[in-house]
Amino acid sequence: MAKRDLRSSTDGETTTGHEWDGITELNKPLPKWWLWTFYATIVWAIGYWLLMPAWPLVSSYSKGFLGYSQRERVAEQVAEAKAAKSDYRDKIAAMDLTAINNDPELLSFALAGGEAAFGDNCAPCHGRGAQGAFGYPNLRDDSWLWGDGTLAAIHKTILHGIRSGDPDTQTNQMPAFGRTGVLNEPQIADVAEFTLSLSGKANDKEADERGAKIFATTCTPCHGADGKGNPKLGAPNLTDELWLYAGDKQTIMADIRNGRGGVMPAWITRLDPETIKELAIYVHSLGGGR
Amino acid sequence: MLMSEAAKFEDFRVARTGAAEVTPAPKPPSEPPLYASRVKVYPKEAHGRFRTVKWIVMAVTLGIYYLVPWIRWDRGPYLPDQAVLIDFPSRRFYFFFLEIWPQEFYYITGLLVLAALALFLVTSIAGRVWCCYTCPQTVWTDLMIAVERFWQGDRNQRLRLDKAPWSAETLSRKGATHLTWLLIAIATGGAWVFYFADAPTLARQLVTFDAPLTAYLFIGIFTATTYVLGGLAREQVCIYMCPWPRIQGAMFDRDSLLITYRGWRGEPRGPHKAGQSWEGRGDCIDCNQCVAVCPTGIDIRNGPQLECIQCALCIDACDEIMTKVARPRGLIAYDTERNLAAVGRETVPIRVIRPRTILYAAAMAVVATIMLIALLVRPDLDVSVLRDRNPLYVKLSDGGVRNGYTVKLLNKLYGPRALGLGVAGLPGAKLSVVGLENETHPLVTVPPDELKSIRLYVTLDKQAVAALGGAAKNFDIVVTDAGADEHTEHSAIFQGP
Numbered sequence A: 001m002a003k004r005d006l007r008s009s010t011d012g013e014t015t016t017g018h019e020w021d022g023i024t025e026l027n028k029p030l031p032k033w034w035l036w037t038f039y040a041t042i043v044w045a046i047g048y049w050l051l052m053p054a055w056p057l058v059s060s061y062s063k064g065f066l067g068y069s070q071r072e073r074v075a076e077q078v079a080e081a082k083a084a085k086s087d088y089r090d091k092i093a094a095m096d097l098t099a100i101n102n103d104p105e106l107l108s109f110a111l112a113g114g115e116a117a118f119g120d121n122c123a124p125c126h127g128r129g130a131q132g133a134f135g136y137p138n139l140r141d142d143s144w145l146w147g148d149g150t151l152a153a154i155h156k157t158i159l160h161g162i163r164s165g166d167p168d169t170q171t172n173q174m175p176a177f178g179r180t181g182v183l184n185e186p187q188i189a190d191v192a193e194f195t196l197s198l199s200g201k202a203n204d205k206e207a208d209e210r211g212a213k214i215f216a217t218t219c220t221p222c223h224g225a226d227g228k229g230n231p232k233l234g235a236p237n238l239t240d241e242l243w244l245y246a247g248d249k250q251t252i253m254a255d256i257r258n259g260r261g262g263v264m265p266a267w268i269t270r271l272d273p274e275t276i277k278e279l280a281i282y283v284h285s286l287g288g289g290r
Numbered sequence B: 001m002l003m004s005e006a007a008k009f010e011d012f013r014v015a016r017t018g019a020a021e022v023t024p025a026p027k028p029p030s031e032p033p034l035y036a037s038r039v040k041v042y043p044k045e046a047h048g049r050f051r052t053v054k055w056i057v058m059a060v061t062l063g064i065y066y067l068v069p070w071i072r073w074d075r076g077p078y079l080p081d082q083a084v085l086i087d088f089p090s091r092r093f094y095f096f097f098l099e100i101w102p103q104e105f106y107y108i109t110g111l112l113v114l115a116a117l118a119l120f121l122v123t124s125i126a127g128r129v130w131c132c133y134t135c136p137q138t139v140w141t142d143l144m145i146a147v148e149r150f151w152q153g154d155r156n157q158r159l160r161l162d163k164a165p166w167s168a169e170t171l172s173r174k175g176a177t178h179l180t181w182l183l184i185a186i187a188t189g190g191a192w193v194f195y196f197a198d199a200p201t202l203a204r205q206l207v208t209f210d211a212p213l214t215a216y217l218f219i220g221i222f223t224a225t226t227y228v229l230g231g232l233a234r235e236q237v238c239i240y241m242c243p244w245p246r247i248q249g250a251m252f253d254r255d256s257l258l259i260t261y262r263g264w265r266g267e268p269r270g271p272h273k274a275g276q277s278w279e280g281r282g283d284c285i286d287c288n289q290c291v292a293v294c295p296t297g298i299d300i301r302n303g304p305q306l307e308c309i310q311c312a313l314c315i316d317a318c319d320e321i322m323t324k325v326a327r328p329r330g331l332i333a334y335d336t337e338r339n340l341a342a343v344g345r346e347t348v349p350i351r352v353i354r355p356r357t358i359l360y361a362a363a364m365a366v367v368a369t370i371m372l373i374a375l376l377v378r379p380d381l382d383v384s385v386l387r388d389r390n391p392l393y394v395k396l397s398d399g400g401v402r403n404g405y406t407v408k409l410l411n412k413l414y415g416p417r418a419l420g421l422g423v424a425g426l427p428g429a430k431l432s433v434v435g436l437e438n439e440t441h442p443l444v445t446v447p448p449d450e451l452k453s454i455r456l457y458v459t460l461d462k463q464a465v466a467a468l469g470g471a472a473k474n475f476d477i478v479v480t481d482a483g484a485d486e487h488t489e490h491s492a493i494f495q496g497p
Helices: A032-051 A070-094 A097-102 A104-121 A151-160 A185-198 A205-218 A249-258 A273-285 B005-017 B049-070 B106-126 B129-134 B136-152 B155-163 B168-196 B199-207 B213-233 B235-241 B244-251 B289-293 B313-324 B337-341 B355-376 B462-468
Strands: A015-020 A023-026 B084-087 B092-095 B098-100 B258-261 B332-335 B381-387 B401-411 B417-424 B430-433 B443-446 B450-460 B473-481 B486-494
Touching (some): A097 A104, A104 A273, A151 A273, B049 B136, B049 B168, B049 B199, B106 B355, B136 B155, B136 B213, B289 B313, B401 B473, B417 B430
Antiparallel strands (some): B092 B098, B430 B450
């Protein structure tokens, strides 16, 4: 190959020999140490390959001679974080719920922990904002199906669940009045009409009156003579504006016909006691706590 | 296949011009290397006006750097009393009377914009003034060269020392130089960390080896960079690493005062013997003093160059020689291109005020005004309200509706504040703060210089909800500081079904 002329056409300075449409590049040599720095980075890269995890293998990866593992590091950091929280966690374990709720520092710690635990464990049914859904109670409103909305009552429900099979669980059943033949379809429609009248929504006065008689004998043991329910039995207040299931006549008839019995698991076997306490405080803070 | 494009073009060219390919150039030189070893620079000591100014600027800038962390500034019992402190753990930046929170970082952005514009302005007026006097690279390199000169002598002695074979003297002189460099480097790194922690406390910790590892790590990093960049690399940082020389070209114009060799006066140059006539020759006696003092090892007589940091030492060197040979000073001087081109016709006054400088100055004034206004109207109590979006509202058993809000209260005062919360513009609203449910007039205590986040519920009963008519309602959350007789309103929205 012939040697290229590397002199620039204008001032005789040497060029790199690169040319684009007649424009040549002058050769301004880089300092040698720059080149050596580049080689040093290559050497560094080789060292890094050997010392650190680098190469993907068929079912694993090269571990590197230093044995560094980000997974192990994360586990260590999680343990460190846990240890750092232990001060507060110990206090939460030792103190009763009201005392925690009255201590601003512990309260804000418990709320943060409770919110995280709620997102992980409770949100699938109750929703990320605890707003509930069809059949899953809204935890933000001021009405409680079970218990009276105090810290202790909320704590108890989270510990043992509802109809969960736990020995201390709270359990009661809305019977399937239709399927078991206690009430026939017209009677069910009448009771539903009466139920609507409790919150001032009835349209059919005669059906309402017929329903009132059936209600008095069949429903009052749980829901009470005035229909205000009984939180000890998990019987909902039928006179307020809130519905666990929907408040239309079709749904109410379905409730009476087939019965209801939603289940909430007992968390005593799944979460540690401190987390359950934090959850109770968090749910209590959502607006419905008393 | 097709005839190649080049061959087709060649046929076309021959047909058009009737000429075959021109004969190739004569034997080309051997291929030059793409990498070159550094040619070591041995700057000679200069004496004169600019050298004096540079010594003074060096003393002032180094003084600022080393002493500022030790200035105290009383901020009361709750906050640090260091005048300039970058407090990473609590995320605050203290600067005398100013305190910058992370969300106020735009002040720093504004300062940087201002600094950049100032750099543009100064550069368009008088060239690389920043590089010459105040750039840390220049200041520390100057210091390192002074140390080198102290231990190894001036240019000629250093040249001789480097050529001489290794001896006990060489070793001791060079060893002392490097040792002093290292001490300066350690002091540089040591001063740096004091900006990030209480200086007296950290100094005590550093001596007793109780300081955090990060402090030692950063002292190490800055020791290394100071030693390598200031002591060893020197002008190579300016030539190869710094982007500023490349940007300068866009800043200079024909009216910028640049370090200039006045060729019209100096040429033709040549040696001059005492008593010889100056007729028919230039003032430059080719003594090479301007080259000897140059810290980047260039010849200013070749015209403006990328390597030239415009340190003005060649002016001092040349003026000294011109005085000796009884010629007027200023053969090398700050001069404009326009003036140079006008030689022999008329003198051109230096135009400092021209569209470019007016533009830069105006931009600086705008940025400075914006920053000043932002600073003056900055509240010392900041309230921000985030309304719950999941759920948007909660229906209550009596038909009422409740909305939830997260309220962030930011107390910028240096003492704790008790703040009352209220609602305006929402008739019938009931207010409750999580943790303070039992209080009718909840008072939230926010610690000094901190942010406190609280949960607030606003409830309307059935009638009030009906009055909303299904529309969302704007209202104000009012935060009152009873102690300071001050209140802040923050608009929020109440959402009904």
